[in-house]
Amino acid sequence: MGVLNVTPDSFSDGGRFVDFDRALTHARAMLADGADIIDIGGESTRPGASPTSESDEIVRVVPIVEALARENAVVSVDTMKPAVMRAAISAGASMVNDVRALQSSEALEIVAEHDVAVCLMHMRGEPRTMQSAPVYGDVVADVRRFLEQRVAACRSAGIADERIAVDPGFGFGKTVAHNLRLLRGLSAIASLGLPIVAGLSRKSTLGALTGRSADDRLAASLAAALSAVVHGASIIRVHDVRETVDALKVWRAIEQGNEATS
Numbered sequence: 001m002g003v004l005n006v007t008p009d010s011f012s013d014g015g016r017f018v019d020f021d022r023a024l025t026h027a028r029a030m031l032a033d034g035a036d037i038i039d040i041g042g043e044s045t046r047p048g049a050s051p052t053s054e055s056d057e058i059v060r061v062v063p064i065v066e067a068l069a070r071e072n073a074v075v076s077v078d079t080m081k082p083a084v085m086r087a088a089i090s091a092g093a094s095m096v097n098d099v100r101a102l103q104s105s106e107a108l109e110i111v112a113e114h115d116v117a118v119c120l121m122h123m124r125g126e127p128r129t130m131q132s133a134p135v136y137g138d139v140v141a142d143v144r145r146f147l148e149q150r151v152a153a154c155r156s157a158g159i160a161d162e163r164i165a166v167d168p169g170f171g172f173g174k175t176v177a178h179n180l181r182l183l184r185g186l187s188a189i190a191s192l193g194l195p196i197v198a199g200l201s202r203k204s205t206l207g208a209l210t211g212r213s214a215d216d217r218l219a220a221s222l223a224a225a226l227s228a229v230v231h232g233a234s235i236i237r238v239h240d241v242r243e244t245v246d247a248l249k250v251w252r253a254i255e256q257g258n259e260a261t262s
Contacts, residue, residue, distance in 0.1 A: 001035065001036070001037040001038075001039050001076065001197065001235050001236065001237040001238065002027070002030035002031070002033075002035035002037070002038050002039065002238065002239075002241045003039055003041070003201065003237060003238065003239045004023060004026060004027050004030070004038050004039065004040045004041070004064070005041045005044070006018055006023050006040060006041070006042050006060045006061060006064060007041060007042060007043060007044045007052075007060065018060070020063055020064060020067075023064050024064060024067050024068070027040075027064065027068055027073070028071075030241045031073055033241040033242035033245060034241055034242065034245035035241045036074060037074045037075070037076050037095065037235070038068055038073055038074070038075050038076065039076040039077075039078050039095075039097055039237060040061055040064055040065060040068075040075060040076065040077055040078060040088075040093075041061075041077075041078035041079070042056070042057040042058070042059075042060035042061035042078075042079065042084065043057050043079065043080075043081075044127075045078075045080075045099050045127045045172070046127065047127065047131040047171075047204075054081050054083045054084060057079065057081060057084045058083065058084055058087045058088075061077060061079070061084060061087070061088055061091075062087050062088060062091045065077060065088050065091040065092055065093050066091045066092055068092070069091060069092025069093070069094075070092070074094055074095070075088075075092060075093045075094060075095070076093065076094070076095035076096070076097045076117075076119070077089075077093040077095070077096055077097065078097045078099075079096070079097075079098065080098050080099050080100040080104055080107075081104065082104055082105065082106040082107045082110050085098075085107060085110050085111065086110050089110070089114050089116055093116065094116050094117060095116055095117040095118065095119065096110075096111055096116060096117070096118045096119070097118075097119040097121070097167075097197075098118065098119065098120065098121060099121045099123045099127075099169070099172060100121075100123060101120035101121055101122065101123075101146075101147070101150040102118065102120065102150065102153070102154065103150075108153060108154065108157050108159075109157065111154075111157075111159060112154075112157040112158050112159050115163075116163070117163045117164070117165065118154065118159065118163060118164055118165070119165045119166070119167050119197050119235075120147060120150045120151065120154070120164065120165070120166050120167065121166075121167035121168075121169045121172065121197075122143045122146050122147055122167065122168055122169035122172065123169050123172035123173055124136075124169075124172065124173025124174065125173050127172075131173065134173045134174055134175060134178065136178060139174065139178045139181050139182055139185075140181060140182060140185035140188050140189070141188070143168050143169070143182060143189065144188050144189055144191075144192070147166045147168070147189065147192060148192060150166075151164060151166065151192065151194065161193070161194060164194050165194060165195040165196065165197050165234070165235060166189060166192060166194050166195070166196055166197070167196070167197040167198070167199065167237075168182050168186070168189055168196070168198070170182060170183070170198065170199055170200050170203060170205065171199075171200075171203045171204060171205060176205045176208045176209070179200075179203075179205045180205070183198075183200075183224070183227055183228060183231060184231065185231075186198070186228065186231035186232045186233060187231055187232050189232070190231075190232035195234035195235055196228075196232055196233045196234055196235070197233070197234070197235040197236075197237055198224075198225070198228035198229075198233035198235070198236055198237065199236075199237035199238075200221065200224035200225065200228060201217075201221045201224075201225070201236075201237060201238040201239045201240065201244075202214050202215075202217045202221055202239055203217075206220035206221060206224060207220075218240055218243060221238065221239070221240060221244070222240075222243060222244060222247045225238060225244050225247065225248070226247060226248070226251055229248065229251070236248075
């Protein structure tokens with residue numbers, strides 16, 4: 001899953017792809033590099049981020065969704081706003097990636113009434129305050145319980161399991177220790193029997209571990225991506241698609257005996 005933030009203030013690439021042509025070129029490059037899904041976000045959810053209006057988010061997101069859908073790309077919309085979900089689905093998005101796990105009023109109904117996939121993410125609090133001393137009894141058990149409840153809500157609304165993925169929400173209301181514990185305990189989330197989306201790319205936990213800035217965390221992001229796959233993740237949400245695809249190819253060849261280059 002290649003990240004495409006059409007925002008002025010995202011933590012890693014804010015401002016780089018607000019221009020439509022640059023955004024489309026970057027999306028095409030990620031697809032050529034091996035991305036299966038392009039995840040388009042029009043509102044930053046980094047810690048401390050200010051909210052974006054529905055209208056601004058729709059203006060940012062819909063044109064690039066339409067353009068990529070016309071090219072038969074699989075497009076996900078990264079939003080927590082029901083109005084943006086509806087607009088993006090109408091424009092051709094085939095997945096909703098919601099950091100609030102469809103808890104907003106009407107979000108569940110919108111996804112249920114359309115033939116689209118959904119990623120349900122765990123977030124403690126909301127972006128502006130989520131990193132203010134988050135506390136858990138057992139972070140893995142707490143996250144799993146929340147996701148199980150949201151999956152049950154989706155099922156009750158008529159959303160079939162094959163349309164659902166879950167995301168433990170690395171960095172969303174979690175300390176470095178919480179994130180590492182979640183990564184090590186990912187198999188407990190996998191026991192829900194649904195695909196796991198793991199988004200660790202360039203995040204602050206990797207900066208805390210390495211001392212590197214957001215634009216200098218490629219090696220750390222690759223290590224985190226491989227660890228996520230080893231522990232049960234099915235979809236890796238990344239900024240550096242080509243490098244991650246290469247790392248996964250090598251890992252698969254070693255671990256699964258895929259000797260295509262022999």
